[in-house]
Amino acid sequence: MELSALTVMEARRALDAKKFSARELTEAYLKEIALRDPDIHAYLEVWAETALAEAQEADERIREGNALSLTGIPVAIKDNILIKGRHASAASKILESYVASYDATVTTKLKNEGAVFLGRANMDEFALGSSTENSAYGVTKNPYDTSRVAGGTSGGPAAAVAANMALVGLGSDTGGSIRQPAALCGVVGLKPTYGAVSRFGLMAAASSLDQIGPIGKTVGDVEAVFNAIRGHDTNDSTSLPDTAVYVKKPKVIGVPRAFVSSGVEKDVSLRFESVLNNLRKAGYEIRDIELPNLTYSLAVYYIINPAEVSTNLARFDGIRYGLSEPAETIGDVYTKTRGRGFGPEARRRILVGTFVLSSGYADAYYRKARAVRSLVREDFKKAFESVDAVATPTSPIPAFKIGEKSDDPLAMYAADIFTVPVNLAGVPAISVPAGTVTRDGKELPVGFQAIGSHGGEEMLFTIGKDIEQTR
Ligand code: GLN
Numbered sequence: 140m141e142l143s144a145l146t147v148m149e150a151r152r153a154l155d156a157k158k159f160s161a162r163e164l165t166e167a168y169l170k171e172i173a174l175r176d177p178d179i180h181a182y183l184e185v186w187a188e189t190a191l192a193e194a195q196e197a198d199e200r201i202r203e204g205n206a207l208s209l210t211g212i213p214v215a216i217k218d219n220i221l222i223k224g225r226h227a228s229a230a231s232k233i234l235e236s237y238v239a240s241y242d243a244t245v246t247t248k249l250k251n252e253g254a255v256f257l258g259r260a261n262m263d264e265f266a267l268g269s270s271t272e273n274s275a276y277g278v279t280k281n282p283y284d285t286s287r288v289a290g291g292t293s294g295g296p297a298a299a300v301a302a303n304m305a306l307v308g309l310g311s312d313t314g315g316s317i318r319q320p321a322a323l324c325g326v327v328g329l330k331p332t333y334g335a336v337s338r339f340g341l342m343a344a345a346s347s348l349d350q351i352g353p354i355g356k357t358v359g360d361v362e363a364v365f366n367a368i369r370g371h372d373t374n375d376s377t378s379l380p381d382t383a384v385y386v387k388k389p390k391v392i393g394v395p396r397a398f399v400s401s402g403v404e405k406d407v408s409l410r411f412e413s414v415l416n417n418l419r420k421a422g423y424e425i426r427d428i429e430l431p432n433l434t435y436s437l438a439v440y441y442i443i444n445p446a447e448v449s450t451n452l453a454r455f456d457g458i459r460y461g462l463s464e465p466a467e468t469i470g471d472v473y474t475k476t477r478g479r480g481f482g483p484e485a486r487r488r489i490l491v492g493t494f495v496l497s498s499g500y501a502d503a504y505y506r507k508a509r510a511v512r513s514l515v516r517e518d519f520k521k522a523f524e525s526v527d528a529v530a531t532p533t534s535p536i537p538a539f540k541i542g543e544k545s546d547d548p549l550a551m552y553a554a555d556i557f558t559v560p561v562n563l564a565g566v567p568a569i570s571v572p573a574g575t576v577t578r579d580g581k582e583l584p585v586g587f588q589a590i591g592s593h594g595g596e597e598m599l600f601t602i603g604k605d606i607e608q609t610r
């Protein structure tokens with residue numbers, strides 16, 4: 140069993156043909172975790188015992204001929220997705236002892252599939268960051284160079300998949316948190332259309348931007364997981380109806396030239412151009428387009444995100460959930476609990492968010508940001524009248540050194556330039572490996588991002604597979 144080359148589809152075939160059992164497959168991943176995770180720290184908790192029991196159940200199901208596409212497939216779950224009876228901390232001190240009282244809808248779906256839950260994977264606290272350095276439980280290191288970050292905020296699941304410590308993973312993406320770590324770890328990540336996957340049981344960061352999505356080694360793996368977790372859910376009022384997604388052979392890819400030409404490191408840009416060239420050779424038309432309002436995306440995102448985060452994090456008050464610091468007055472309970480429980484980035488977002496929502500400033504910041512957000516959405520809408528997909532690098536830079544940007548929030552935010560417009564518009568996007576660049580003598584992966592219109596996941600899978608085939 141060669142884990143590094145194993146895909147979901149191959150594992151499915153081998154499991155169904157009894158070439159190896161789900162138990163053996165799970166054991167192989169647990170062995171790899173024991174070997175590599177002390178160094179990488181992708182997991183906050185590994186559930187070896189129950190994973191083996193779940194694998195055994197999967198084997199029974201396979202024997203009975205009742206296997207579904209993910210039966211016996213070992214997965215890593217980001218620490219902000221609820222699994223009943225399990226700790227879920229969103230990598231925060233404030234939820235250190237919190238145990239989920241219900242299953243997220245994606246959890247229920249994976250359980251119905253018979254997937255094997257390996258453990259909960261590390262992340263930036265409450266999904267705020269771009270490097271997993273904001274975890275209260277220590278940074279996740281990049282499997283390609285352990286002096287560098289795995290990206291964030293889903294650095295745990297991305298590193299787990301990249302280092303063969305899970306076959307696939309679930310992350311969440313509010314402004315790039317699936318695609319950016321996938322790019323930096325050399326794996327595939329999909330941020331689905333807003334509403335395509337239920338957010339029920341996902342700890343809210345910024346509700347109008349959050350989406351759960353899959354991370355895997357191949358486009359096919361990501362597609363398999365997406366198909367298992369998608370679908371309408373009455374528990375999520377923003378969930379989309381199960382209307383047929385449009386399937387069309389994509390032909391024209393638009394490149395927002397002005398937008399992608401600034402701030403991208405030279406060799407990262409070359410990797411991007413070389414993928415475009417391969418697509419051209421494969422029969423795609425590559426067309427320069429303009430998305431004039433995308434330059435405002437970062438500014439808009441870093442107003443809307445903190446506004447919603449400050450609102451969502453208000454529920455952590457020392458009374459309802461998790462950590463509670465005793466004090467004389469209720470006000471002191473709030474301030475002591477929140478002061479001790481939240482890390483610096485969460486506190487920063489709460490301060491910024493409270494400011495931009497406060498009376499007197501809401502018009503100047505929050506409402507203006509919302510107005511510009513609709514312009515970003517319009518830009519995409521117009522672009523999709525003439526192109527099937529829009530392409531950008533996933534990140535302007537490869538994995539950076541641990542600590543390099545942790546004292547400079549603005550430099551950290553700048554890494555999100557190509558991913559945040561997608562969440563503002565609510566459209567789907569996939570990050571596919573686009574080769575490597577060299578830093579300090581080490582090969583570091585970079586990603587190619589393809590963005591589709593609402594419901595366009597199928598098309599993104601087609602483009603992604605064409606990229607894989609022309610590599
Ligand atoms: N880096 C972005 C932020 O810190 C995106 C995070 C995310 O997608 N969860 O807000």
